[in-house]
Amino acid sequence: MPERSHFLQSNVFKILVFIIGTMVLGALIAPQLYRGGKFLVEQGWLQGSWLDGLHGSMARAKFSRYFNRSIMLAGALLIWPTLVWLRAGKKTQMAHTGSGIGPVRQFLGLSPNPSWGLHLMAGFILAAGGLLLMGWFYVSRGWYTTLVLDRPLMRILLSSLGTGIAVGLLEEFVFRGALQAVVAGFLRPRGQFYAIAIFFALIHFFNPPAGIDMTQVNAFSGLAFVGDLFGHFFGQFARPSVLIGEFAVLLAIGLVLGYTRMKTRSLWLGIGLHAGWVFGVKTYASLTVRAFPSGEMMPWLGDSLRVGAFSCIVASLTGVVLWGWLRPRYGNPFVEPISEA
Numbered sequence: 001m002p003e004r005s006h007f008l009q010s011n012v013f014k015i016l017v018f019i020i021g022t023m024v025l026g027a028l029i030a031p032q033l034y035r036g037g038k039f040l041v042e043q044g045w046l047q048g049s050w051l052d053g054l055h056g057s058m059a060r061a062k063f064s065r066y067f068n069r070s071i072m073l074a075g076a077l078l079i080w081p082t083l084v085w086l087r088a089g090k091k092t093q094m095a096h097t098g099s100g101i102g103p104v105r106q107f108l109g110l111s112p113n114p115s116w117g118l119h120l121m122a123g124f125i126l127a128a129g130g131l132l133l134m135g136w137f138y139v140s141r142g143w144y145t146t147l148v149l150d151r152p153l154m155r156i157l158l159s160s161l162g163t164g165i166a167v168g169l170l171e172e173f174v175f176r177g178a179l180q181a182v183v184a185g186f187l188r189p190r191g192q193f194y195a196i197a198i199f200f201a202l203i204h205f206f207n208p209p210a211g212i213d214m215t216q217v218n219a220f221s222g223l224a225f226v227g228d229l230f231g232h233f234f235g236q237f238a239r240p241s242v243l244i245g246e247f248a249v250l251l252a253i254g255l256v257l258g259y260t261r262m263k264t265r266s267l268w269l270g271i272g273l274h275a276g277w278v279f280g281v282k283t284y285a286s287l288t289v290r291a292f293p294s295g296e297m298m299p300w301l302g303d304s305l306r307v308g309a310f311s312c313i314v315a316s317l318t319g320v321v322l323w324g325w326l327r328p329r330y331g332n333p334f335v336e337p338i339s340e341a
Helices: 002-008 011-043 052-060 063-086 091-095 103-107 116-140 153-183 189-206 221-236 240-264 268-287 309-326
Strands: 144-146 288-290
Touching: 011 052, 011 063, 011 153, 011 221, 063 153, 063 221, 116 144, 116 268, 116 288, 116 309, 153 189, 153 240, 153 268, 189 240, 240 268, 240 309, 268 288, 268 309
Parallel strands: none
Antiparallel strands: 144 288
């Protein structure tokens, strides 16, 4: 019984509750979010206004898209209570450190970053620029063709930018912030680096593919959708091309993001990189279409810039550039923390 009680009070148990709670809450929110979005579309309240782009997005979006956004919303709602829970019993100690570092930042193991603006912008430009340059090469080779736009280019760019910033902020705070702070309690820095990167890659396989959706939505559709996602998740690993073409890309991205977080002791460079990669993928998907049958050029090219060995190479080269830039400016990212007496 004491061992069980110790586990229920451990950080591992608390982060498991956060992950499961996010999935369940997101599944329960998704049907309501879907119905609310479709109601707004039917009423036409946003159509023709400065939110006309949002109106179009909600009109085109299927249940899977609403489910994805509901998971992000659930994570945002639960992350702060989880952090408070994780810090339970440590408030007094943290309040009297006298270091000038905020309690949340201290818990996350982060340091003030006077170059946050430069890091944010440099990361965005490097990630988006590298990805879109690769996309331009694909078009020049005839592997992708450009589309006739159904909406203004500026609207496409702003929509992609908004998504990139939202995803970058949320995922970096969750993965390289809160989750890494928890893992730091039982893994050394190098172990944290690899564990978070692998988990980051695996969790993205829960994203619903285009073929999975709900035709009739009720209050329990989100929970049923979770079951479909688990079946799809395990089925993907039966195809070796998936491991090479998609998992490797996500793992490379996770390693680059983890390196920048541990090297700079800050999330800003990672947020910029993450936002830039999402911006590049979404913008390219809106401007082009592949000119080859799905799966024909795997593992080199996939259905989007997020898939394929070429994308893995570009992400890795981005990491090499960052390594060269950050190496003389910051200390060892894997240095062991000094334990307090």
